[in-house]
Amino acid sequence: MEQQNQIFETLSPTRLFFRCALPSMVSMAVAALYTIADGVFVGRFIGSDALAAINLVMPVLSISFSLADMVAVGSSVQIAIHLGEKKELEASRIFTVCSLLIVGISAVVGVIGYFGAEPLVRLMGADAEVTALSVEYIKVYAVFAPFIMVFFAVDNYLRICGRTHYSMALNIMTSLLNILLDYLFLGVLRLGIGSAALASCIGLSLGTLLGYWPFLRKKLQLRFVRGKIRLRQIANILFNGSSEFFSNIAGSILMIILNSILLHLAGSMAVAAFSIVLYVDSIMASLLYGMTDSMQPAISYCYGAKLRGRMFAFEKRVLLAGALLSGITLAGMRLGGQGIISLFIRENDPALLEMSLRAMELFSFTYLTGWIGVGLSAFFTAVNRPGTSLGISIGRALFFPLLALAVLVPLLGVDGVWLTSAASSTLTAVMTAVFLARFLYGQKKEGRPEPPSR
Template sequence: MHQIISKEFQFAQLLRFAFPSIVMMVFLSLYTIVDGFFVSRFVGTDALSSVNITYPFTSISIALGVMFATGGSAVTAIRMGEKKMEEANHAFSLIVFFCFILSVAIAVPALLWMEPLVKALGAEGELVPLGVEYLTVLVWLSPISILQILFQNFFVTAGKPMIGLSLTIAAGFANMILDYVFLGIVGMGIKGAAYATAIGYCIPAAGGIFFFIKNRTGLCFVKPKWNKMVLAQSSLNGSSEMVTNLSISVTTFLFNVLTMRYFGADGVAAITVILYCQFLMTSLFMGFSMGVAPVISYHYGAVNTTYLKHLKKMCWNFIAVSSLLVFAVSLTFTEGIAALFSESSVGVYVLICRGMRIFSFSFLFAGVNIFASAMFTAISDGKTSAIISFSRTFLFIILGFIVMIQLFHVDGIWLAIPFAEFITALFVLWLLHRKKQDLKTENV
């Protein structure tokens, strides 16, 4: 059966194929920012801080979903490239079923010990009840959240990225409208923001279930068959993405602790906005990598050596140009973004502007690191991908905190991420040089 991802795309065609994934990731980040806007404007910056404080736990579910989505997508696409469609369907169905059950197993104990969990995440005083309200709703619907993460990737693997994009846009608009209704009109407080987000999750989850049940001409649901090798390969291939999300949760926790120590609640609110912007600015790289990964996997499985080399060159050229563009946009719109969340006369606004200007330099290097990690995941080299992700999102950030704060004091907090991205980019270049002969052997 002819698959869309089997095409030998030229650059314009490749960009057109990846475009829905790019728009989807940008849109996801935008409605995350809109969430923060409504929370800060209608509930207050303390509520915005509590949202960020609870993030390290919600990122656990996200990490598992992303791990199996990216790793499982690679496993499935490689089987499709090998013309083993039945095996691809069984792998896909098992991954979705397993992830749903796993998310339920994580949610139950969290709901039983919610307040101690929120306190352990660093919430104090007024932030504790706000955090409990917000996190309880999201944990209840975390299995739905995992499904929508899985389907975002598997729509691309199925050659239907526009369906995933349409569902994501619908979910985003629903979230934005419900944010306004629940917070601005009904006055539900932070719980309203959680309900708006959770209801938004339901749209791509339900759409994905319907599509993969009805789709009988390509990737679809079949009765799951237990296959520990599929789960092991998926988790190994996607381990870098899991490492990324878990590391982000740890570093977010550290950012919260450090900004609380130096700036108080205003600092936590400021780093929340800056991390929102990081998600927005890097969403271009993440979306592009997500969009092209199944194409890389398919041609890797088909052993199409010549085209893989051309594909890799096109991707690196795109990353180089887009990195400069994202850096310029970030610097240009710093004040405008800060103004969305805070009045210009208050401390939070000043902290956002100062931090964002320094933070922007990270975008010059982030694209290289994100795509390199995704590329190795796509060819089932999960170990190398995980090393890159761990270095970028944890090891070098911790080193950045230690070195930059010593050298630049409070500005070192904002410099930690640019430092980590720069050092990781150097590491990636060294790693690619070292693996050059291996990459030729592996047809990349």
């Protein structure tokens, strides 16, 4: 525990930011690359219908993973706070109970997903071919659910214990394995869309095993212990993770709505075009979420240890880095969009290229303000303000996008869909600024004597 105190309590905020954020961002970026590799291999070797199929079922998969993510995020906050309060045994109990809880939830989700995939996909209104591809893809994930949904939780637990480089290596290993299996299954053996899902599941399953290995060896602060935690504490964990849960749920519901609107306005080609944009967006999103997630243990620890100055210093660096990354992404999408999009489509599909390029140009405006909501939502989760974080998440992921859709689509048609994310991000930024001002005012009233860290 002494080493963890030294890292979170005495290391300069800038050095700690780079020490925690860079490995997580690298690992998340590599993870996004394997998602993009799925899109490139599927688009080139199977076709645009397969791209549309994956985009249709991705919200369903996100909803499933969000259940595990709710427990993972909520428990990570509580674990870090307890470590900051020097209560290691209680932190290990939370780690043990929540790991088992996620496995149990995953098993139930897998059964429901396997048997409910076909009727659910049919409700989305896709044609028979796209429906068949979607069902084949999602059933593979359902079979592996108990082994893969816990992977993202163990990644959080490793970072809490200071094993950021091990976490990075683990993510890189699983991502590279997935890319190699994608190439083998799709590029060499020319198997179907189910093999793309199988490649991902094999990599994540191996990642889960290797992720828990250091805990099983009892070499880290957290370890598997006997005992229970109070139901009230479990409720707090679920509530604290509810912002990410409802954000994922809201985002997934929004994606289902967007896909339905695109199918109605322009058919499966529009869904395929949107999926290409989202593949590219996933790199930036992974960097932002990797950065904010990596700093959550440090912020939560300092909140528990009442080191308010350091807590705010960490968040300043998160927001500054988010603004810089978003500016680079905005420029990249607008200047290099055609070259990026060409990776995902066959040469004889100029219509899809044109539609995807238009979608990317308009979607890129999201990065003017999108980083604000992501950075501050994670901050409010880290300081045990789940209600505020939940409000930001639901506003960003569902309420503001639906409002933007209602206004923009009747006026602009398909272009209104591409601009929805940018409009909702701007509204979210305004709302989070109000919440932050209220939080800072509350901290000032407490009159903490500690000077701010620089």
